[in-house]
Amino acid sequence: MTRKELNAITLADDLVEFLGDHPRQLASVHSVYRHAVNLLIREDALITLTNQDDIMPMGLTVDCGLSFVEFIRAGDKVVLDLDRFTAANGSFTVNLRDASIWQTWSMPNLALRPAENIAQIRLKLSRWLAQQPAEGLLPLLPRLTRQLASSKPVLGNIYSRYIADDLEAFTKAVNTSDWERAMSLADRLIGFGMGSTPACDDFLAAYLVVFNIADALNQGQYPWVREFNQTISRKAKSCTTLISANMLRHAADGKISRSHQRLIHTCIFNNQDDPVDLAGMVFQHGATSGGDFLMGLICALEWYQNTLTNTEKEGERARVDIHEPQPVPGI
Amino acid sequence: MTLHTSIKRNAYYDSVTLMLLSRELQKLEGVEDVLVGMGTDLNLDLAKDLGLASGEFDGLTPNDLFIAAKIDEALISMKEIEDAFIQYLNKSAESDGEEDYQPPSLRSAVQALPGANMVLVSVPGQFAAAEVEEALDAGLHVMLFSDNVSVEDELRLKQKAVEKGLLMMGPDCGTAIINGKPLCFANVVRRGKIGVVGASGTGTQEVTVQVHKLGEGLSQVIGTGGRDLKEQIGGLMMIQGFESLISDPETALIVLISKPPAPSVAEKIYQIAKTSPKPVVIDFIGGDRAAIEAAGAIPCISLEDAAQKAVKVLRGQAYEDFTGFSLPEEQIDQIGEKEVAKLKSNQTELRALFTGGTLADEAMKLLGVHHAIYSNIPLSPEMAIENLPAGGGHICLDLGEDQFTRGRPHPMIDPQTRTEFFRSHVDEKTAVILVDVVLGFGSYQDPAGAVADSVREIRQRLSTQGKDVVVIASVCGTDLDSQDLNKSIKTLEAAGIIVLPSNAQAVRLTDLVMQRIKKGA
Numbered sequence: 001m002t003r004k005e006l007n008a009i010t011l012a013d014d015l016v017e018f019l020g021d022h023p024r025q026l027a028s029v030h031s032v033y034r035h036a037v038n039l040l041i042r043e044d045a046l047i048t049l050t051n052q053d054d055i056m057p058m059g060l061t062v063d064c065g066l067s068f069v070e071f072i073r074a075g076d077k078v079v080l081d082l083d084r085f086t087a088a089n090g091s092f093t094v095n096l097r098d099a100s101i102w103q104t105w106s107m108p109n110l111a112l113r114p115a116e117n118i119a120q121i122r123l124k125l126s127r128w129l130a131q132q133p134a135e136g137l138l139p140l141l142p143r144l145t146r147q148l149a150s151s152k153p154v155l156g157n158i159y160s161r162y163i164a165d166d167l168e169a170f171t172k173a174v175n176t177s178d179w180e181r182a183m184s185l186a187d188r189l190i191g192f193g194m195g196s197t198p199a200c201d202d203f204l205a206a207y208l209v210v211f212n213i214a215d216a217l218n219q220g221q222y223p224w225v226r227e228f229n230q231t232i233s234r235k236a237k238s239c240t241t242l243i244s245a246n247m248l249r250h251a252a253d254g255k256i257s258r259s260h261q262r263l264i265h266t267c268i269f270n271n272q273d274d275p276v277d278l279a280g281m282v283f284q285h286g287a288t289s290g291g292d293f294l295m296g297l298i299c300a301l302e303w304y305q306n307t308l309t310n311t312e313k314e315g316e317r318a319r320v321d322i323h324e325p326q327p328v329p330g331i
Numbered sequence: 332m333t334l335h336t337s338i339k340r341n342a343y344y345d346s347v348t349l350m351l352l353s354r355e356l357q358k359l360e361g362v363e364d365v366l367v368g369m370g371t372d373l374n375l376d377l378a379k380d381l382g383l384a385s386g387e388f389d390g391l392t393p394n395d396l397f398i399a400a401k402i403d404e405a406l407i408s409m410k411e412i413e414d415a416f417i418q419y420l421n422k423s424a425e426s427d428g429e430e431d432y433q434p435p436s437l438r439s440a441v442q443a444l445p446g447a448n449m450v451l452v453s454v455p456g457q458f459a460a461a462e463v464e465e466a467l468d469a470g471l472h473v474m475l476f477s478d479n480v481s482v483e484d485e486l487r488l489k490q491k492a493v494e495k496g497l498l499m500m501g502p503d504c505g506t507a508i509i510n511g512k513p514l515c516f517a518n519v520v521r522r523g524k525i526g527v528v529g530a531s532g533t534g535t536q537e538v539t540v541q542v543h544k545l546g547e548g549l550s551q552v553i554g555t556g557g558r559d560l561k562e563q564i565g566g567l568m569m570i571q572g573f574e575s576l577i578s579d580p581e582t583a584l585i586v587l588i589s590k591p592p593a594p595s596v597a598e599k600i601y602q603i604a605k606t607s608p609k610p611v612v613i614d615f616i617g618g619d620r621a622a623i624e625a626a627g628a629i630p631c632i633s634l635e636d637a638a639q640k641a642v643k644v645l646r647g648q649a650y651e652d653f654t655g656f657s658l659p660e661e662q663i664d665q666i667g668e669k670e671v672a673k674l675k676s677n678q679t680e681l682r683a684l685f686t687g688g689t690l691a692d693e694a695m696k697l698l699g700v701h702h703a704i705y706s707n708i709p710l711s712p713e714m715a716i717e718n719l720p721a722g723g724g725h726i727c728l729d730l731g732e733d734q735f736t737r738g739r740p741h742p743m744i745d746p747q748t749r750t751e752f753f754r755s756h757v758d759e760k761t762a763v764i765l766v767d768v769v770l771g772f773g774s775y776q777d778p779a780g781a782v783a784d785s786v787r788e789i790r791q792r793l794s795t796q797g798k799d800v801v802v803i804a805s806v807c808g809t810d811l812d813s814q815d816l817n818k819s820i821k822t823l824e825a826a827g828i829i830v831l832p833s834n835a836q837a838v839r840l841t842d843l844v845m846q847r848i849k850k851g852a
Binding site for chain 1: 349
């Protein structure tokens with residue numbers, strides 16, 4: 001067998017940290033796709049190699065014009081060094097030395113978008129998403145964005161019909177800050193759907209990242225976030241696929257793939273990127289993963305927009321109070 | 332109907348595969364219902380609710396794949412369903428999605444397409460130079476669409492390209508047609524014997540479109556980027572492209588298009604033109620006619636004129652400056668008279684709203700002879716839009732300039748910017764609106780429709796004041812473009828817009844109308 005010599009282009013910073021802390025770790029190939037390989041370490045953590053222009057937390061992009069399926073098999077062993085991954089059977093090596101580092105968790109140094117602006121972006125994304133093929137959870141878009149009454153029957157695939165009520169109840173519970181109910185409804189979502197990242201997990205991942213960012217921006221204002229996110233992450237370990245559980249674990253910590261991260265940042269921070277362009281890139285993920293995530297994002301942004309509106313209103317009230325006539329001190 | 336289940340332990344398939352697989356299995360004769368999924372509790376609940384769960388589900392983990400099907404055993408067996416499953420997976424592995432492969436780097440792109448000898452680079456400006464350098468080192472020609480590349484980088488990269496005998500078109504090169512393939516913003520034109528080197532995007536598009544309309548075709552259309560003919564770059568790519576076309580056996584005649592070059596650069600080009608064995612037509616828009624003639628090349632007065640002369644020379648026909656219209660002059664006069672009659676006495680101003688920079692530049696040069704035009708790309712500093720008198724004046728804008736495209740797409744891609752300018756810049760004093768409609772690759776799917784909608788909206792607004800407005804347009808496109816030239820013209824005409832066959836003619840008609848208005852006033 002000819003050894004494939006690959007070069008890493010970008011490494012996630014959490015992977016670099018992991019490799020530094022765990023020299024000469026042995027991994028096994030967990031799953032192989034045309035454009036991605038998952039390496040399993042310590043029984044429940046994954047490292048994702050991809051030859052596409054996106055990168056996951058604990059992941060790396062590599063320079064490889066071939067399909068991974070052609071030279072990597074599930075079960076192959078791989079030795080992980082700080083500067084190189086080497087397949088034990090000699091089928092490939094990945095040189096890590098010249099790769100750039102991607103920050104899996106970062107907060108842009110930009111102004112936040114006001115609530116009104118978030119509402120416009122949500123509308124823009126909803127309109128765009130409504131024009132896409134209604135696969136995965138997308139048949140539920142009109143209902144979750146309140147354009148279709150709950151009493152109307154949901155059309156679409158069996159998965160979306162089955163989960164419609166629970167998904168809608170979850171979004172309502174979040175919007176009314178009924179965290180206990182949201183948590184119990186999340187039990188009905190984790191692991192539901194087709195594929196290695198079931199549809200509802202993609203939907204939930206968007207919520208977890210938005211919650212994490214909101215919490216980081218408003219220290220102490222959302223005390224439930226940490227517990228909510230970590231509970232979902234913990235439950236995912238036993239309720240969904242390993243790949244999806246990893247995705248939810250990262251999302252609970254506010255980490256998601258680079259393309260998804262860019263979109264979320266563009267929705268929340270006032271940068272120049274076009275959210276619809278970025279949504280188009282996210283939409284390309286999987287058969288329905290991208291679309292399911294986008295729907296989760298539109299719903300999660302509704303919660304975020306509402307919290308901002310409340311904060312802005314409080315700010316208005318504060319300003320009014322300050323400008324009200326003050327009593328004249330007695331002489 | 333009987334229920335059957337198949338389980339694959341620790342099997343991972345991406346959701347694309349599973350979704351398509353479910354559909355394929357559902358289509359099989361004898362299959363009443365089928366569910367494919369990972370063995371998560373909730374998916375198993377769904378299977379139970381659908382009556383598709385069996386005892387075999389016991390012990391299933393989220394990492395196991397299940398196929399559950401209700402089948403008519405007289406028509407199909409579970410073994411056949413499993414075979415169909417395997418067959419589909421094999422077929423999927425064979426096709427292996429090469430069509431959707433998006434290489435993450437230049438190296439993997441070259442690996443994925445062996446034999447490729449050109450690369451189109453479109454990455455944020457600060458990363459572009461490194462990509463181009465790598466491409467040139469790999470012996471690839473480059474078209475660099477990105478802007479925001481420093482002059483120093485441009486010079487260094489072009490010098491390297493010249494050393495290696497390669498093309499480095501750009502930065503900010505938006506138009507090229509190489510071996511018949513339109514790249515970025517370019518029109519679909521027939522192949523032929525006329526080669527073009529252009530330093531301006533829409534200028535090059537206009538010339539290629541006119542050549543096509545006149546029945547001839549293009550061999551190669553090489554872009555250089557707008558800064559190439561400035562002193563600092565020295566016309567390196569114009570010269571490289573020019574020399575390439577001289578030695579190209581498919582090219583019989585060469586057209587050079589640019590804004591007036593730096594004198595030292597112009598001199599180098601004239602030297603090559605003097606020794607060129609092939610006829611050379613030069614449109615250095617508003618450039619030095621005598622110097623061009625002295626170099627033995629053919630000077631032009633407009634982009635359309637360049638195309639006309641190129642075609643005539645190629646056919647061995649006599650040529651002269653084309654200063655008129657395709658329509659008879661009487662008809663043009665009638666149009667002018669009829670249109671001006673629509674206007675009220677206080678309607679005197681021009682609003683020229685261009686998406687193409689070179690088309691706007693050409694318009695100002697042709698109109699500037701008779702009218703004072705304020706612009707964001709003024710012919711002289713005192714005519715900058717900031718100096719527009721408080722009382723108003725004629726305005727010509729290049730809406731594709733950086734100041735209007737920050738954070739939004741170029742108006743050729745997204746008509747919204749021009750729609751907004753129609754609303755903000757056309758008022759009760761506006762007499763004439765002049766626009767370009769650019770078709771082709773990269774352009775909006777229906778630019779004519781967007782202009783027509785804006786014009787209807789403006790007319791509706793003006794009608795409340797008992798007013799109308801004259802709207803003149805040209806369409807830079809061909810019958811082979813996806814937007815369709817004829818359809819676009821009909822769309823514009825249906826909105827009461829006068830459509831001329833070239834930018835130069837549209838500008839000339841605008842000039843005539845404006846002069847009539849001036850005389851009337």
